[in-house]
Amino acid sequence: GDYDVDGATSSALLKRFIAAVGGRTQVYIPDRIKEGYGPNTPALIKFKDDGISVVVTVDCGTSAFEPLEAAKDAGLEMIVVDHHEAEATLPPATAIINPNRLDDDSGQGQLAAVGVAFLLVVAVNRALRSAGWYETRPEPDLTGWLDLVALGTVCDVVPLTGINRALVSQGLKVMGQRRNTGLKALADVAGLKEAPETYHAGFQLGPRINAGGRIGSPDLGSRLLGTDDADEAMEIAHRLDELNLERRGIEAAVQEAAVEEAEKVGDDLGPLVVCAGEGWHPGVIGIVAGRLKDRFNRPACVIAFDGDTGTGSGRSVTGVDLGAAVIAACQAGILIKGGGHKMAAGFTVEKAKLEELKAFLSDRVATDIKEGDIQPTLYLDGAMKPKAADMNLLEILAQVGPFGAGNPEPRFVIPAAQLSYAAVVGERHVRGFVTGEGGGRLAAISFNCVDSPLGQALLNSDGAPLHLAGRLKVNTWQGRSSAQLHIDDAAPAW
Structure with missing residues (x-):
């Protein structure tokens, strides 16, 4: 799974469902710095060596061509559950469940990965019921996991319209019942006493879960949401709270440096803000990109270089498909790898190609941006x-x-x-x-x-x-x- 809230909730949801129907799972979240985003070949080969036969990727995998090719050669059965934008050609897998496949006509492309995972669970549960699986065993209450769906959906900043609105509306009610041991512990640590709303999910619970993937152990969030042990949950919740405080200090330093770099350009920022720095912590660049996007009212990318290679993260504004631009840059050979969706993207780039990347992305997003779109606007109802x-x-x-x-x-x-x-x-x-x-x-x-x-x-x-x-x-x-x-x-x- 991915190391953000959407990935943590997706992996915890599938873990809980598979356990409820009698299966066994092992959750693996790649290290952001050592392994990067998505499935990687060494990890997949180790799964095979450990006797694992089926691997499900959540909130990642749609663009993982080389790792999935290696998994196929090793005899692993791969199932991709994702929502990121896809290319015309898909990597080899038993199934790629993604409403943003180019051949998908479901109309559910606005789902977060946890929403896709939940609909998968609903479909599998229905199939098991039809096959008589529950004639001799209890059927799980899927609605009891809607708190995870609401949390991941809100934190991935997908539109709260249509099915997303329904999932979040019901999920917040479940969250208020504090059924999930890990979420209850995290709410207690965060001092959340009132009935949860989207604000609490997005700004109190979400940042703490994200902190593990940003600067700590990447699996802390998934472990928290997947455990029923109250002591373990409280221990993880406190650790995530500590990491979140540490993350704020790191973020502030990177943000200050990025803003200083952006302001050197003056009024001629162009359609896209791109800031890069040596030694910046890659765990906070997504947050900083979001801050730059809000400050300068245009898409922003922040790149953390470690020697000749940099990890980048971008955040976009309404009407500008940044994920498509990054995928195009990848296809053009400018990026080592990259992907994303309309409002956010991630990539890896060589330092020697930084200026080429800036020019390419600026040209791509310029077609979607009008001057009026990047002026500060306050909409009143x-x-x-x-x-x-x-x-x-x-x-x-x-x-x-x-x-x-x-x-x-x-x-x-x-x-x-x-x-x-x-x-x-x-x-x-x-x-x-x-x-x-x-x-x-x-x-x-x-x-x-x-x-x-x-x-x-x-x-x-x-x-x-x-x-x-x-x-x-x-x-x-x-x-x-x-x-x-x-x-x-x-x-x-x-």
């Missing part, structure tokens, strides 16, 4: 008065959730509002109370903004009217819940 923001409205809004990629939270503007009692809280946040036309008073907060133009505007408004844009959230304090505005931006209203 409607105008609202402070007195309209109450728990009743929040309950109505919750019905169109869960929110995430492809289904963003509704964002409202409160026109000509006044912010009173504005103050700094927690060193980097600003809170206050919003009043406006029609009366009413609404609590508000803006996170991580003290040093930004937004934070200074809020702190120094002195009662001057501001157009405030933000999202409504439930704020619970001492057992009481009320509406709170999370301010995303402000503009003078005078």
